[in-house]
Amino acid sequence: MPEPMKPEPVRPDWKQLVGERLAGTQSCSPEVVTELADHLEEVYEGARARGCSETEAERIALEQVNDWQALAAEIGRAKIQEDSMNHRTKTVWLPAIGIVFSFGLLLLFLDRAPVLQRLMWVACMALVLGVVATEASRLNPRTRSIWLPGFVSLVAASLLMFAEEIVMFHDPSFLFTDISLRPSHLISGLPRWFYIVWLLAQVPCGALGAYLSRRGGGTRSARAVAGAFPALIIFFLCGLAIPMSAAVEHNAYVLHHPARLALGIFIWAVVPAVGLLLGAAPFLRAAELQPA
């Protein structure tokens, strides 16, 4: 009676494994994935040649990397700096310039304030973005994946705030400063159509933050935080800083209208957070890195 045939052992697909572990990071270029997969394959074959079982050989190969996330970050750093000018220009400078010019155009269409004043603010924002972008590759992973993208997202959202301030009050100061001085502006200081335009513009701001976070090797939650960063800051300012300042300075309006403050937080933090996360959503889909 013929012996039943043993099933062929399934050889690990190293390319797929490496691709999955590095997915969504800058280290995930086909060339790097192929090279690392080839290395694992040779370790595996070497172990098999020494008489190890498939399982044992696979374990030995996988022991080559303890922390894929750390490896991705290290390779990413080397690769970013390798062609820093091109990469930075393509992925940071161009989007940043695009945003600055978009908001500049918005100002030119909507604003009646002096052109010089508007251009000065746009130039300041561009400078901040430029400095941040230049420093990006030297920062640690958390700064690259949360703080920096969050800051860029916040700067983009703030540019719109500047636009609103200039259009409404001909005074390019943060709306929050204005709100903290005149809390009634939280809900009644701006026309509704302008609020809606600003709200819609939160979508690209959230997308920008999440995109930069993904570029910096951020996990899914880091990308979400980076995308929603402006809303978190507004929540902090409105939910914590204004009540604290009201308590210390005895701001009568805030003390006597807590419901208005709560409504203001809803309008300026909760609703924009939805817009920001909508923009961030496409960048949250890529697989999150898991340690081996």
Added chain:
Amino acid sequence: MTRRIRSKISRGSGELAILSLLAEQPLYGFEIARQIGERTGGALKFTLASLYPLLYEMEKRGWVEGRWEANHAGRDRRYYRLTPAGRKQLAPLKEEWRNFFRALNTLAGVSHA
């Protein structure tokens, strides 16, 4: 000894080991790791995680260059070879390590010979 200093030493020794090997012949990543392990009797070991970031870093500095070529088994592998800049780097690096061991020897009777 802090972890930072240890890491710098191992990185420095890794650079020297790779440059010395590639000074003899072009090799691909797995072969570099295998030969370093074999020729140092296992005293120096490279895993994938420790080798490639260092190789890419050295490539970025222009000390080595990688090129896809078929190996003896006909498989495409990325072979690294020393560049003139890397060759120039090798002598001072060796001298640095010689001085380092001399200093340790003077201090603690640790000889590299």
